[in-house]
Amino acid sequence: MADKVFIALQNNADAQPIIEAILADNPEAVPQESPGMVKIDCPWRLVVRRESIEARIGREFDLQELHVHLISLGGNLDEDDDQFTLAWTR
Amino acid sequence: MAKKLGLKERYALMTRGLDWEPSYQPLDKLFPYDSYEGIVIKDWDAWADPFRLTMDAYWKYQAEKERKLYAILDAFQQNNGQLNLSDARYLSAVKLWLQGVTPLEYAAHRGFAHAGRAFRGAGARIACQMQSIDELRHAQTQLHAFSHYNKFFSGFHNFAHMRDRAWYLSIPKSFFEDAMTAGPFEFVTSISFAFEYVLTNLLFMPFVSGAAYNGDMATTTFGFSAQSDESRHMTLGLEVVKFMLEQHEDNVPIVQAWLDKWFWRGYRLLGLVGTMMDYMLPKKVMSWQEAWGIYWEENGVALFHDLARYGIRLPKHHEVAAKEKNRLTHEMWTVLYQYGNALGLHTWVPNDEELDWMSEKYGELFTSMYRPRLLHLRELEQRGERFFNNRLPMVCQVCQIPVFYTEPDDPHVQCVRIVEAAGTKHHCCSDGCADIFNREPMKYVQALIPPQQIYRGEAGGARDIFEYGAWLHLERDVDTGEYRGSPDQRHWQAWQQQHKATPADAA
Ligand SMILES: [Fe+2]
Ligand SMILES: [Fe+2]
Ligand SMILES: [Zn+2]
Numbered sequence: 001m002a003d004k005v006f007i008a009l010q011n012n013a014d015a016q017p018i019i020e021a022i023l024a025d026n027p028e029a030v031p032q033e034s035p036g037m038v039k040i041d042c043p044w045r046l047v048v049r050r051e052s053i054e055a056r057i058g059r060e061f062d063l064q065e066l067h068v069h070l071i072s073l074g075g076n077l078d079e080d081d082d083q084f085t086l087a088w089t090r
Numbered sequence: 091m092a093k094k095l096g097l098k099e100r101y102a103l104m105t106r107g108l109d110w111e112p113s114y115q116p117l118d119k120l121f122p123y124d125s126y127e128g129i130v131i132k133d134w135d136a137w138a139d140p141f142r143l144t145m146d147a148y149w150k151y152q153a154e155k156e157r158k159l160y161a162i163l164d165a166f167q168q169n170n171g172q173l174n175l176s177d178a179r180y181l182s183a184v185k186l187w188l189q190g191v192t193p194l195e196y197a198a199h200r201g202f203a204h205a206g207r208a209f210r211g212a213g214a215r216i217a218c219q220m221q222s223i224d225e226l227r228h229a230q231t232q233l234h235a236f237s238h239y240n241k242f243f244s245g246f247h248n249f250a251h252m253r254d255r256a257w258y259l260s261i262p263k264s265f266f267e268d269a270m271t272a273g274p275f276e277f278v279t280s281i282s283f284a285f286e287y288v289l290t291n292l293l294f295m296p297f298v299s300g301a302a303y304n305g306d307m308a309t310t311t312f313g314f315s316a317q318s319d320e321s322r323h324m325t326l327g328l329e330v331v332k333f334m335l336e337q338h339e340d341n342v343p344i345v346q347a348w349l350d351k352w353f354w355r356g357y358r359l360l361g362l363v364g365t366m367m368d369y370m371l372p373k374k375v376m377s378w379q380e381a382w383g384i385y386w387e388e389n390g391v392a393l394f395h396d397l398a399r400y401g402i403r404l405p406k407h408h409e410v411a412a413k414e415k416n417r418l419t420h421e422m423w424t425v426l427y428q429y430g431n432a433l434g435l436h437t438w439v440p441n442d443e444e445l446d447w448m449s450e451k452y453g454e455l456f457t458s459m460y461r462p463r464l465l466h467l468r469e470l471e472q473r474g475e476r477f478f479n480n481r482l483p484m485v486c487q488v489c490q491i492p493v494f495y496t497e498p499d500d501p502h503v504q505c506v507r508i509v510e511a512a513g514t515k516h517h518c519c520s521d522g523c524a525d526i527f528n529r530e531p532m533k534y535v536q537a538l539i540p541p542q543q544i545y546r547g548e549a550g551g552a553r554d555i556f557e558y559g560a561w562l563h564l565e566r567d568v569d570t571g572e573y574r575g576s577p578d579q580r581h582w583q584a585w586q587q588q589h590k591a592t593p594a595d596a597a
């Protein structure tokens with residue numbers, strides 16, 4: 001069975017474009033909603049791309065703005081100016 | 091600084107770039123605590139915070155989180171948000187949070203300030219500094235959020251006094267004090283990795299989501315706001331563990347022993363959280379068993395698979411946790427229920443609908459064992475003989491939980507392990523706790539055990555459980571005891587009627 005990484009975000013209006021961008025960029029990602037939050041699981045690796053979020057919100061986005069909506073994560077994290085990646089080593 | 095430096099360069103400049111080489115003191119004298127645990131570090135510069143958060147960005151995003159949080163807290167208070175809770179029983183969970191968890195946030199603030207001072211690597215120092223400030227923020231925001239409930243409900247009035255005196259609060263307190271009296275590497279492994287990465291998801295995700303489901307927007311908002319810092323703490327935890335494992339192979343067995351110890355201590359502490367989820371949330375989101383399946387068996391185990399490349403295996407006794415998952419909370423609730431005269435929160439027998447939910451979630455063992463017991467307790471209560479155990483429990487020398495859990499392979503037999511050190515026998519609740527004791531016996535023989543202290547007259551000379559409750563500043567049958575018939579329940583019912591009768595101010 002594949003080990004899953006995950007990211008959990010507050011389920012508020014500001015986070016919606018981020019959630020949409022993640023689901024679009026990671027076809028294997030599965031969102032799970034519970035009150036107040038959404039947890040997105042994905043086998044092995046998940047990326048959050050700055051450009052995909054910017055395309056949805058129509059303004060510049062600093063990936064560190066994610067901190068405001070983030071609830072939790074699982075996986076080895078690597079972050080630079082363009083993307084935020086969670087991965088387990090296979 | 092030019093604005094368009096990349097994140098990685100900015101991080102290097104604002105952390106290691108701000109550090110300096112001491113000229114008139116050797117490093118070992120400046121940082122006397124980061125070597126005695128036996129952890130070998132060859133290159134502190136190999137440390138990297140994967141978030142690459144610098145202090146300037148830290149303040150910016152923290153300020154934004156606080157603005158959002160306080161806007162919601164203010165609205166909750168102004169609109170009498172407490173009236174929209176599912177039920178006043180829910181507040182027992184909030185009381186336990188205030189009494190048991192909030193002081194841990196403050197302890198974490200102190201612990202990380204200390205750990206941050208102890209490391210000679212600038213990256214580790216800065217990550218600890220940010221975490222120390224975060225944890226102070228968590229303590230403060232929780233106190234602000236809960237202060238509103240203190241105006242309307244019992245049990246919220248004296249958490250700081252209770253923290254050092256209440257027998258059940260020594261469970262979280264001793265957990266943190268065990269960590270804080272260890273060296274800096276063990277401290278960060280215990281709190282950031284074992285507790286925050288591996289286990290706090292169980293508190294902050296299903297439980298806080300449950301708070302949302304029960305109408306407590308105050309707890310939901312600070313909970314998720316705190317958890318956004320927690321992602322950073324978890325990442326620090328994983329980073330410190332990988333850093334130690336990569337630096338030297340001699341570090342591997344030391345780290346493994348810490349992971350074994352702190353997995354078990356954290357898991358034992360979470361028995362209280364599981365009980366909050368299963369019993370104190372009137373509207374349920376998921377059971378402890380399900381949450382354990384998702385957050386440990388899937389997510390936690392994935393993390394350990396990843397660490398296998400360093401020679402790390404799953405923590406010892408994880409299979410015991412799996413065997414206990416269908417009974418942990420039922421056994422814990424029975425204990426809280428019977429010692430209700432010495433608790434700053436209410437207990438009760440769940441209603442039929444809740445018992446059905448438990449039967450559905452927990453299956454045969456619940457239906458054949460715990461359900462009849464709960465029904466028996468209900469019958470006693472209805473006859474006017476509500477069961478209280480007015481003696482004090484024997485508690486585990488390590489986790490300080492009353493020795494009441496059952497044998498991993500037999501839920502009918504109480505599990506007790508007797509350990510010995512310096513000519514004295516001590517009791518442990520499990521093989522996990524006995525292992526922890528036997529690894530450092532001279533640490534745990536020093537633990538002050540509340541029931542023993544109380545019987546020795548150290549609790550203000552209290553001679554029985556009621557005098558002991560008074561010494562905790564708990565008013566009998568107001569702050570303590572059965573929920574049914576309590577002032578909290580009477581007020582709640584009156585307010586709900588009023589609230590329904592005048593829908594105009596129900597907005
Ligand atoms: Fe915290
Ligand atoms: Fe934390
Ligand atoms: Zn124990």
